[in-house]
Amino acid sequence: MLFCCGYFERKGYAVNLIPITSPRFLTPELLAAMPDWRQIFGNDNPLALEIGCGMGDFVTQVAQLHPDWNFVAIDYYNKGCLKTCKRIDDLELNNVRVVRDEARGFMVRCIPPESLQAVVINCPDPWPKMRHRKRRLVNGEFVAFLADFMLPGGDFHFATDFDDYGEDVARMMPGIAGFENVLAPDFYRHTREQYPLSKYMKKFMAEGKRIYFVHYRKQG
Ligand SMILES: C[S@@+](CC[C@H](N)C(=O)[O-])C[C@H]1O[C@@H](n2cnc3c(N)ncnc32)[C@H](O)[C@@H]1O
Structure with a gap:
């Protein structure tokens, strides 16, 4: 069990x-069994999941841009969840809920199967060392x-600052059955209109790095 009585158990x-x-x-406790998302949000609005919300920079912006959507922001980083909650509480964003857990x-x-209208992953851990790359969250199996x-x-x-991760995901996505490339003919772009910037995106852009944005849609 990942969470237990207020303690995070990891590697013993x-x-x-x-x-x-x-x-x-x-x-x-609320998430021990399949939750009723309609009851949690009090409406039937489209549900989006942000995996690895960090400090909540992205979700606080996107939730204000789309008040008619519901957002679940998940991270296993305790302080990140705390900060995200503080921000959404200060802004009284009733269309956001925060979860501290491992995403998968x-x-x-x-x-529930076939229930998410969007999944967002911004700047996931890049695992830059070659021998660690198999630990990357986003790969064909994960998508x-x-x-x-x-x-x-x-x-x-999907967005990353890490050239190799961005190119890998952009190369891998056309091989995943049942998705279409919304940015076609580009496999990725370095800018996206109306896409809020996360904390890490801002940090990397300030260092002169380019962000790789990938956007695919599940076919009907
Ligand atoms: C590099 S930070 C980026 C944070 C934020 N998305 C941003 O762009 O500012 C990656 C975050 O993803 C979280 N994370 C990585 N793998 C995860 C997983 N499997 N489940 C939940 N959170 C995860 C980490 O704890 C970390 O907070």
């Missing part, structure tokens, strides 16, 4: 977690896994 070590008391934070396990447990949770017509948004 127990680390104190800062408690999160925000009403927009979904506790492990959470999805299997808590996201095929995501597809099962996405509605036909649902969007997959």
Whole structure:
């Protein structure tokens, strides 16, 4: 079990977690079984999942741009979830909920098949060393896994500053059955209109790096 009595268990070590008391934070108890998302948000609006929300820079902006969508922001980084909650609470963003968990396990447990209108992954850990690249979150197997949770017509948004990761994902996506490239004929772009910038995007852009944006849609 990933979460247990306020402690995060990892590799046999127990680390104190800062408690999160925000009403927009979904506790492990609430997520022990498949949640009723319509009941949680109080409406039937399209549901989007941001994986690896960090400090919540992206979700706070996108949720304000799209008040008629519901957003679930997930990260296993305790302080990131805390900060994200503080931001959405300060802004009273009732269309956002925050989850502290590992994304794949959470999805299997808590996201119904074909229910997501969008999945967003911004600047996932790049694992730059060649021998660590197999640890990267986004690869063909992961996108095929995501597809099962996405509605036909649902969007997959990916962004990274890491050239090799961006090119890898852009090369891999055309081989994944059942997706169309929204940015065609480009496989990726370095800018996207109306796409809020995350904390890491801003940091990398300030260092003069280019962001790789990839956008695919699940076919109906
Ligand atoms: C480099 S940070 C980027 C944060 C944010 N998306 C941004 O662009 O500013 C990557 C984040 O993804 C989270 N993360 C990585 N793999 C994850 C997983 N499998 N499930 C949940 N969170 C994950 C990490 O904890 C970290 O906060």
